[in-house]
Amino acid sequence: MAIACVFTRASCGVEAPRVTVEVHLSNGLPAFNLVGLPETSVKEAKERVRSALINAGFEFPQKRITVNLAPADLPKQGGRYDLPIAVGILAASNQVPAKALHQCEFVGELALSGQIRPCSGLLPAIIAARNDQHHFFMPIENRHEAELVGYKHSYFVAHLQNLAAFLHGQAQLPLLDTLPEWIEEEPLVQSSLCMSDVIGQYQAKHGLEIAAAGGHNMLFIGPPGTGKSMLANRIIPLLPKLTYDEAIEVAAIHSVAGLHVKPQNFLNRPFRSPHHTSSSIALIGGGSHPKPGEISLAHRGILFLDEIAEFPRKVLDCLREPLETGQVEISRAAAKLTFLSRFQLIAAMNPSPCGDTERARSTPDQIQRYLSRLSGPFLDRFDLTVDVPKLPAGTLTQQHQPSESSVEIAKRVKQARDLQLSRSGVLNSELTPKQLKQDGAITQPDLAFLEQSVVSLGLSVRSFHRIQRVSRTIADLQQSPTTERSHIAQALGYRAMDRLLAKLNQQ
Missing domain, CATH: 3.30.230.10 (Ribosomal Protein S5; domain 2)
Known part of the structure; x- marks a missing residue:
């Protein structure tokens, strides 16, 4: 036949x-x-x-x-x-x-x-x-x-x-x-993007180290030209290379999107930086024949949103579910597709429409309207919001002692990550409330101190758990088996947006 x-x-x-x-x-x-x-x-x-x-x-x-x-x-x-x-x-x-x-x-x-x-x-x-x-x-x-x-x-x-x-x-x-024998763990080498290039901004540098160690979402707030984008671009050298299985997972998403992964970049974590005019489909994915968007192309890597306040509010709110679930489901009449999107969100913005809150041309009402482009539930997804202020006068011209390189910081980040994975099997940013209670190692008086601080700042229950995760990461970076009150206080210090909103409400 x-x-x-x-x-x-x-x-x-x-x-x-x-x-x-x-x-x-x-x-x-x-x-x-x-x-x-x-x-x-x-x-x-x-x-x-x-x-x-x-x-x-x-x-x-x-x-x-x-x-x-x-x-x-x-x-x-x-x-x-x-x-x-x-x-x-x-x-x-x-x-x-x-x-x-x-x-x-x-x-x-x-x-x-x-x-x-x-x-x-x-x-x-x-x-x-x-x-x-x-x-x-x-x-x-x-x-x-x-x-x-x-x-x-x-x-x-x-x-x-x-x-x-x-x-x-x-x-x-x-x-x-x-066969892929060429894929092997290379020794840490000095990247062209090094943290030692950044002058000053010690709190922002340490905040970036915490974000890299625990996989936390981070928002930089500061006037134009203070180094927000420069800092964000230097997070990739701090992160460990992908494992082979993770790299294949990432390469499959890029292949479906029609992007070619070069062998020399196979183990590198993706870094995606879409423009603020991007649509929700470009960011989330979709189309008549659904393709992965920027959040899926940033899977296992970094999604950097510069000038985040210029993105349409509806587009930013589309990120809320993928940030929690680590995947995005695209439903069409013909099919329902799921794309992985476990990415780390790094964002940067100015504190006011004129660029700065000090000697600002904008009124407090105009500044609040500008900040309200970021909804409260979306801001809740950030574990750290860090102030990146202007440098003091004379900082640029005076001699500086050589600061830490990305290689030195990356070693501490890797030690902290290995500690988290051996203890819980996941990074601190992915700990469930139950795991956080078991592995957080926070005493009851310190939890009461944190709850009191959260209530006084008017934060949500989600923020209460996120601050605990950041505190645990700070403790891991210091190789501390327990989370001390000093770690909690330091984590509370990375709430620049809450302080800015409280200051505006008092005016």
Whole structure:
């Protein structure tokens, strides 16, 4: 019977569900029918496949061809189905042996000449094929994605004729010759972005160290030109490298978004800094064919929002749920996709529309309206809000003692992180209230002191727990087994926004 089955992979967010391409040749008037919920780009495969087979020297069957893409309820889009459809037609017409397709998966777009063109978002498909232990045939131009996974049964195809010769056992295809042995933990080296470049701002530097050690969200508040963006850009050298599994997780999201991860940056944490004119879809993700947004591209890394008060309030409030859950669900009529978004939020803003609250041209009412662009629940998501004041006169011209480099601070950050992971399995910023009660090591009198401070500042219960987490991180940086009152007092010192709002309310 003239029927063949070929396996391929769909693109469904960062998942790659298996799709069976069933090809049936029957007698009747020549026709080419494609069923199984194909979208326009898949329907156009009929013309590409016909021309590619003829131009590659194969016979295109003059029969009634029916191609079914199963499961039928899964939407299919893109040119990735060209190659499996072509292979299915060749197998059904006995131009390649059907037994050679056993436990094989094919993905690729066809040129009219029979060449195989690259596809975007193949990394999840390679990982899925590795998990199923299937042979995976892919365009040779997608080799860089296969090298990140290091799956030894990845085959690279440049032309239909090469693939047919391989399936007949007459030739070999290029294999993955380098497994990911080059991925190893490099010793800490001095980055071009070093904390020693920042003059003064010792409280902000220490706040950045605390944020890096515990994975806390942080907001810098200060006049223009005081070094807020400069400090935020220097947090990446303080953070440890990604593990291999984390890096693959991040690379899969970037692959789906059509971004190429260079091998030398594979273990580096992502740093995303979108402009304040970005829409909610650009930030959260979405579209008719949902793609990951900036928060997902910053997964396991840093999302830096400079001039955060200039972002539309509705856009910022979209971040509230992902900041708590570590993922974002995008629902559309065709599908419901989930993208991971466990990122660390670093933001910077001016304290008033004219730039400064001292000798300000703006009235207190104008300043309050400016600050109200950030809703209370959104501000609650920040563990630390740090004041970055103007430097005293003469600071820029006088001689300075060399300050700590990023390498020295990164060593302390890594020790604190290792301590948190060995104790609780997660960073302090991710501790649940129950874990915080078990591992916080805060005495009852110190908790009463903290509660009194929270009530006097008018803070929420969420802030009460967040201050405890920051206090625990400060204790970890000092290698203290318990959280002392001095650590709590220091954590309360990183509440610049609360002090600013209280000051404005008194005027």
